[in-house]
Amino acid sequence: MGTLRGDDRRTLEEAAAWFTRLKGDPVSEATIDDFMAWRRTPANDAAYTEVEARWRQADRVSNDPELVRLTEAALRKPNRWDALRRLLAKNLLPLSLVGATLAGALFLLVTHLQPQAYETDVGAQQIVRLTDGSTLRLNTASRAEIHFSRDERRIVLQRGEGFFEVAHDAARPFIVVAGDTEVRALGTKFDVRRTNGATQVILAEGRVQVIRPDRKEQWTLAPNQKLTLNGAPPVPQVADAAMTTSWTTGRLRFRETPLAEAVAEVNRYSQTKIVLEARRVEAERVSGVFDTGDTKAFVSAVTEIFGLTATPSPEGIRLRAREPAAG
Structure with a gap:
């Protein structure tokens, strides 16, 4: 499944719950039908395949008292395991402590073997x-x-x-x-x-x-x-x-920042890039506060301050020195 993000984690929880449920005895025909319908979704099928593979690699779990102890402790933390408990409780066969430990250990194995990524x-x-x-x-x-x-x-x-x-x-x-x-x-x-x-x-x-x-x-x-x-x-x-960390508030703050550096910083937050083609103003200093991603406001300000023209192009927005007026 790769790395675990929000939707991946929920799908993995469901797969772990199904895996635990199907290892129970007995399993009704209706349960099998529900499982097959759930697994027809590609993401669910990939998650269940991952769970099966990880469990085959981890048959040592049931004989590892330390891992079982850690799993039981983790299962007692409602803030982390509420979602899994709800899945196991809703329309599932009753689980013994061994079954709950199995589900928790399985989820711990998969999530710990695969780091979360954002x-x-x-x-x-x-x-x-x-x-x-x-x-x-x-x-x-x-x-x-x-x-x-x-x-x-x-x-x-x-x-x-x-x-x-x-x-x-x-x-x-x-x-x-x-x-x-x-x-x-x-x-x-x-x-x-x-x-x-x-x-x-x-x-x-x-x-x-x-x-x-x-x-x-x-x-x-x-x-x-x-x-x-x-x-x-x-x-x-x-x-x-x-x-420097003003970006955490959704703003970019510049104080006597060289224009070329300010342009590079603004470009980080937008697919529309500014191309500065006026070497004489690259080192000019700019101060101000701009919303991250608001390229238009930044371009409007610097063209006015430094006498530049802004021209749309396939590369983004070209900033050039204004041509002297004829006459």
Whole structure:
């Protein structure tokens, strides 16, 4: 089934419930008919096939007291298992404790073997409430995988940008992986961005360690500091974390930002790209607040301020210097 998103997870829960129900005895002909009708949907069929495959790989579960104990504990947490309990209770045969443990263990196996993944399209953002109480905010065109275990909380930022509000848990470090870089935090807020082969870390609150294990390099950031890893020798620098992370509020804030950089930032949030073809104004500074994705408002402002013309083209919107008036 690949990675688990919202609809995938619900389908997987249903598949686990059906798998458990069909292992019961007896199973009526009506139940078989209902199951076959449910499985005719391609997504349901793929989910059930995945469940069967994972269970065949995991016949050790019933003989693993530690996994059974963990499963029983998980089943007692209503916030995590209510959906599965409802599926097992509605029109299903009564389950013994062994049966409930079987269903829970099966669901744990599939979800833990396949990390959850979240991704956003261009211009979209997503807020993810993690199981430990932390929050992940994914920015435009981003993707992250969640790998949580008893020993650590690990998130792999595969592309784009994420803002992390970390719940304190000294026993399980919170680690964000971006390429060859790891960011370790306890009870803090920070931003990690991957773009054009570089990784940038900005700390809003608390404290983080930025580590490159392969190079045995490590830095500790204080609030309103940033570190950019792009091939040049990394040095922590002062940053305005509130301004840099303004995207979390749906706004882009610029303060004395070179126009070329502002254009690149605006382009991240729209399929309609701005092409700046006026070299004389690339380094000119721009300040202002714009809604993410509102390319039209940005173009209107900068054409007026810098004397540019905006022309639609197959590439997007071309910004050129205005031709001097004839005469």
